[in-house]
Amino acid sequence: MDKKSWPLWEVFIRSKHGLNHKHVGSLHAADAQMAIENSRDVYTRRMEGISIWVVESKNITASDPNQQEAMFEPAVDKIYRHPTFYNLPDELEHM
């Protein structure tokens, strides 16, 4: 059997604080079930999570690092999307 046949999986964990699943790392496993079990052993030994997602790395589509400027630069000058852009009087509370 081909010893190089175990695919790579990306591992995502949700902490008990209920935030989004967060990428924590990757590992090799023969199938999804094994990927989950190994993720539990490697990435949640200190109560780091209460839920695990695994996805085969080859199924992830990533943005092109060469397109970084074109992709993300347009957001830079749109500071009016942030609450601090607006000039309001100091006595106004809770807004």
Place this chain on the structure above:
Amino acid sequence: MNIVDLEHEFMKRIKADQKIEPKDWMPEKYRQTLIRQIAQHAHSEIVGMLPEANYISRAPTLRRKAALLAKIQDEAGHGLYLYCAAETLGVDRDTLLDELHSGKAKYSSIFNYPTLTWADMGAIGWLVDGAAILNQVPLCKCSFGPYARAMVRVCKEESFHQRQGYEILLTLCNGSEEQKKMAQDAVNRWWWPSMMMFGPSDENSKHSAYSMETGIKKFSNDELRQRFVDQTKPQADILGVTLPDKDLKFDESSGHWKYGEIDWEEFNNVIQGNGPCNKIRLKHRREAWEKGAWVRDAASAYAAKKALKNSESKQVA
């Protein structure tokens, strides 16, 4: 962009403290330097499990046994994080393992020394993991993203390793005369090999300059070694053990502990494969890999069969 411009852009990013990610352009030398270093680091983690594994069945209490098991399991995890980081650079794990098992790849020379008594578990945790932490903390800020992120996880886990080791020695040092002797003997044997973990002195370190320039390394070998001595000496005093260096003395003007000459001949010998345990470590690694082959094959066969079944039932439906 031509290669000169690309290199220029790359160095600009390094100087601006931006992380380099796997798909970014990088000089071939940077890639190769990282593959070599991360692989060596990964190998060290998993070979490092072997000297301590000897004592899982010999731990004096259940508490010590549980802690030692947990530490060794952590080291396996460290190996995994690091192999994954190396793989993002385009090598595959089986190639790296083949290089370890054939003796082509190097790992930290420290793991080629034998563990003779239970006190060695204390000395390893305190000194070996202690030295490893000093090496690893600056790597959390290294210029290559996946390596830096792996190191953040590793460093979070390391601190308990050192503390459990120190506690083992503390217990022995508060025990009978015989136990105190055992602790001192372990410290005598592990001190100099631990000092060597920081690598050759700065003037003889052939990879250092490039690694410093490209932000892989933040401090020189000798700087980190000095930090280790300064930090360890007061800890030895608390234990009541001496460090086996007759030249060790505090230098008022620099505020540092000056230490004696390191036996570089011994260091080079162990690196070349002639340490007391090089052969047995590799033998055990190879055996573990070969004996696990049927498990890996069975898991692959099972996964293939399940995938086939899945696709058949989809066709029926």
